Amino acid sequence: MTDSVLSPSPVRAIVTGHSRGLGAALAELLLERQIDVLGVGRSGHAALASRECAAAPRFVEASLDLANPTAVEQWLASGALENFAQGAQCVVLFNNAGTVDPIAPLGAQDANTIARAVTLNVAAPLMLANAIAAVQAQERRIVHISSGAARNAYAGWSVYCATKAALDHHARAVALDAPVGVRIGSVAPGVVDTGMQATIRATRVDHFPLRGRFEELKQTGKLATPGDSARQLIDYALSDAFGASPTSDVRELAQA
Known part of the structure; x- marks a missing residue:
């Protein structure tokens, strides 16, 4: 990409689901760029927490069950986000945390799993996005981690398709009336x-007929690495182009 990129020194980032996978890669690469994270x-990233210098921490964690709306509300009310x-x-904000469960046809899905998925995949990102838009900063950028499942059934x-589509449509609607200084984008990271x-x-297979397709992607080495996807996401999120779509x-x- 050729767009100019914000200097990393005045940037701070929030990453949900930072303990593994794409979220861990995002946190690690942001720290490498001297961006506070x-x-x-629910889980911590022990390796990152242990390697950061206690005298000048660039990495902090909040233990929070993002599938519990009451817990999210209480954490937001604590002022921890504004302090950071x-x-x-x-x-x-990288709204990365999410779940693909329940994977099953309608009528075979667990009700509690549906409720937790909708909270984790939709309610928590929207609550955090709302909070970020209200913080005192010249620029606030909201990155929803979307999926091809948001755009294809x-x-x-x-449940997964519906929740990811919700993030896409949230970004479309927010883009119409976003406060000054707020940019938003719902970005699919590829198959990671x-x-x-x-x-x-x-x-x-009877719960997910396309399982063979994903097995083939793994066997043929066609899955993107978390590091490569994270690097592309960060480059885009910090670029002038972010939020144009x-x-x-x-x-x-x-x-x-």
């Missing part, structure tokens, strides 16, 4: 080799 999720963002010129993925892919490959795909951005 607040990781938010204080003094930053640009605050970037897949048997067995009705993460634990979610392992879950997909372990699913019964409310929805995008890193594979298309790489060809631009």
Whole structure:
């Protein structure tokens, strides 16, 4: 990409689901660019926490079950987000945490799993986006991690497709009335080799008929690495081009 990129020094980033997969890669690469990171999720990232210098921490964590709306509301009310963002010129939110479960046809899905998925995949990102838009910073950038499933229907993925489509449409609507200094984009990262892919490959074929396609992607080495996808996402999120379109795909951005 040829767009100019914000200087990393005044930027701080929040990454949800930062303990593994794409979220861990995002946190690690942001720190390498000297960008302070607040990781938010149920699990911590022990390696990152241990390697950061105690005298000048660039990495902090918040232990939070993002599938529990009451817990998210209470954390937001605590002021932790505003404290982290204080003094930053640009605050970037990577709404990365998510789940592909339940993978099953309608009528065979667990009700509690549906509720947790909708909260984790939709309610929590929207609550965090709302909070970021209100912080005191010259620029606030909201990056929803979307999916091809937001734009294409897949048997067995009705909940996942619906929740990712919700993020896309949220970005479209926010783009129409975003406050000054707020940019938003719902970005599909491609098919990334993460634990979610392992879950997909372990699913019964009668619950997910396209399982063979994902098994082939793994066997033929066609899955993107978390590091490569994270690098593309960060480059785009910090570029002048971010937010010009409310929805995008890193594979298309790489060809631009």
